[in-house]
Amino acid sequence: MRGLIVTFYDFAISPFIEFAFMKRALIACLGLALGCAPIGVFLVLRRMSLMGDALSHAILPGAAIGYTLFGLSLGAMTIGGFAAGIAVALLAGVVTRFTPLREDASFAAFYLISLAAGVLLISARGPSIDLMNVLFGSVLAVDDAGLLLIGGVTSITLCALALIFRPLVAEMLDPDFLRTVDGRGGLYHGIFLVLTVLNLVAAFQALGTLMAVGLMMLPAAAARFWAGSVGRIAIYAAGIALLAAWTGLVLSFHWELPTGPAIVLAAGILYVISVLCGPVGGIIRRRRRHRHLEA
Amino acid sequence: MTGPAVQLHDVTIAYDGHPAVHHVSGTFLAGAQTAILGPNGAGKSTLLQAIAGLRPPDEGRIDLGVERRRVAYLPQNATIDRTFPITVLDVVLMGHWARRGGFLGLGRAERAQAEAALAAVSLEGFAGRQIGTLSVGQFQRMLFARLLVQNCPLILLDEPFNGVDDATIGDLLRLIAGWRTEGRTVIAVLHDLAQVRAGFDQMLLLARRCVAWGPTVATLAENGVATGHLAEAWRDDASWCAA
Numbered sequence: 213m214r215g216l217i218v219t220f221y222d223f224a225i226s227p228f229i230e231f232a233f234m235k236r237a238l239i240a241c242l243g244l245a246l247g248c249a250p251i252g253v254f255l256v257l258r259r260m261s262l263m264g265d266a267l268s269h270a271i272l273p274g275a276a277i278g279y280t281l282f283g284l285s286l287g288a289m290t291i292g293g294f295a296a297g298i299a300v301a302l303l304a305g306v307v308t309r310f311t312p313l314r315e316d317a318s319f320a321a322f323y324l325i326s327l328a329a330g331v332l333l334i335s336a337r338g339p340s341i342d343l344m345n346v347l348f349g350s351v352l353a354v355d356d357a358g359l360l361l362i363g364g365v366t367s368i369t370l371c372a373l374a375l376i377f378r379p380l381v382a383e384m385l386d387p388d389f390l391r392t393v394d395g396r397g398g399l400y401h402g403i404f405l406v407l408t409v410l411n412l413v414a415a416f417q418a419l420g421t422l423m424a425v426g427l428m429m430l431p432a433a434a435a436r437f438w439a440g441s442v443g444r445i446a447i448y449a450a451g452i453a454l455l456a457a458w459t460g461l462v463l464s465f466h467w468e469l470p471t472g473p474a475i476v477l478a479a480g481i482l483y484v485i486s487v488l489c490g491p492v493g494g495i496i497r498r499r500r501r502h503r504h505l506e507a
Numbered sequence: 508m509t510g511p512a513v514q515l516h517d518v519t520i521a522y523d524g525h526p527a528v529h530h531v532s533g534t535f536l537a538g539a540q541t542a543i544l545g546p547n548g549a550g551k552s553t554l555l556q557a558i559a560g561l562r563p564p565d566e567g568r569i570d571l572g573v574e575r576r577r578v579a580y581l582p583q584n585a586t587i588d589r590t591f592p593i594t595v596l597d598v599v600l601m602g603h604w605a606r607r608g609g610f611l612g613l614g615r616a617e618r619a620q621a622e623a624a625l626a627a628v629s630l631e632g633f634a635g636r637q638i639g640t641l642s643v644g645q646f647q648r649m650l651f652a653r654l655l656v657q658n659c660p661l662i663l664l665d666e667p668f669n670g671v672d673d674a675t676i677g678d679l680l681r682l683i684a685g686w687r688t689e690g691r692t693v694i695a696v697l698h699d700l701a702q703v704r705a706g707f708d709q710m711l712l713l714a715r716r717c718v719a720w721g722p723t724v725a726t727l728a729e730n731g732v733a734t735g736h737l738a739e740a741w742r743d744d745a746s747w748c749a750a
Binding site for chain 1: 559560561576578579581582586587588591592593594597598604605607609610637657678
């Protein structure tokens with residue numbers, strides 16, 4: 213038993229104690245897990261799961277412009293990415309509001325335009341080693357500024373979500389009701405979209421545009437199988453995201469795997485386990501439902 | 508029954524230029540229970556949405572005798588996602604929104620009110636249940652419990668008994684009758700004449716325009732339900748309305 217604990221410690225814990233870059237990566241992932249996962253829960257419940265995907269791609273040209281003008285500067289790429297994400301969200305919102313086109317379709321249109329512009333800008337710049345960095349991130353190379361950005365975004369996200377939690381839930385559950393008792397449904401939705409973009413921008417330098425959504429959506433979708441209220445689902449999602457990040461970091465450390473995909477794949481495995489074994493609507497649980505109580 | 512609860516001044520509401528409600532004027536009396544009847548496409552739901560403030564009239568004006576926040580509206584087949592992870596009690600507690608807003612805490616008094624409302628619709632013991640586990644009738648009872656908590660002087664119901672069992676309809680009609688004694692104004696879109704006779708003293712016969720509006724017994728006697736002759740299809744060759 214003791215040997216097992218020692219082996220586990222050597223395998224899963226000591227890397228974070230011995231190596232500063234692993235410690236930093238874990239802290240970055242802790243922040244991202246706490247901020248991104250609850251956002252993902254709201255996206256899943258709003259049936260906007262693909263919205264995270266769309267917005268993460270929409271960020272690309274902004275980050276690329278920042279990169280083209282200022283080189284590999286975190287500040288420039290962050291501000292550029294944030295501006296591009298907000299622009300796409302706003303334009304899509306305007307089209308949804310004033311035309312019969314649904315939200316998903318208008319988002320798809322603008323993010324595709326944005327993505328194409330981003331790839332064009334990056335490839336015009338030169339060799340594609342940078343592109344790989346932008347697409348897949350570099351969580352093992354997060355510096356102090358990056359950590360501060362993630363910490364700041366996470367703090368803002370948690371405070372804002374706590375504040376508008378009830379209106380957000382009401383707006384998702386019964387938008388017509390909210391419109392009759394409180395005219396600010398659009399404001400809450402807008403704040404939520406800004407939070408989504410902020411988190412994607414924070415996650416993007418660590419995990420890359422392609423992988424950032426993974427830590428947002430997979431734990432959220434998995435958590436749905438473990439709890440029956442929005443608040444609890446959000447807590448489970450953060451926990452699952454953290455577990456995935458830790459597992460992914462450990463595996464990528466020992467087996468020299470690319471970190472971003474390792475984390476997202478770990479989240480994917482946790483998702484599959486949740487779908488199968490989750491107590492709230494999981495497949496195995498459903499199949500065992502033959503037993504029933506007295507009427 | 509004194510004074511107006513809602514006044515319609517020459518209200519027209521159109522979809523793509525085609526009027527669903529065409530130059531309707533009139534008064535919903537305060538404290539009265541008014542049923543809106545009419546064929547499909549007569550503009551009943553549209554008019555209710557306009558009164559609820561969800562859709563501005565294209566022409567004319569709607570004056571409310573009460574504050575906008577004191578209007579409770581139950582839409583037709585409420586667009587609630589039934590797989591949403593939330594309990595019956597939490598949905599009913601939303602009824603406090605107009606008074607408590609979305610940020611203030613809800614204390615023991617609010618919770619007690621919500622539980623009393625659940626008891627009034629015979630849903631004792633359902634507080635902790637997920638909404639996805641309710642039957643259609645129970646779901647509608649829950650929404651009525653939320654209306655009770657909203658405690659509004661003006662209540663708008665859009666086909667509240669669609670797909671609901673007879674026992675539940677009976678209970679909910681008794682609830683509406685209770686609202687009459689409490690002096691609340693009810694405006695409901697209905698189809699069933701027996702329900703209208705039983706619980707509604709005023710009725711509006713709508714076929715885009717106002718066909719008849721008055722005390723239920725007299726209006727029914729004069730007009731029957733002979734409003735089925737409304738052409739439901741849009742007339743694309745119609746000329747622009749000059750009124």
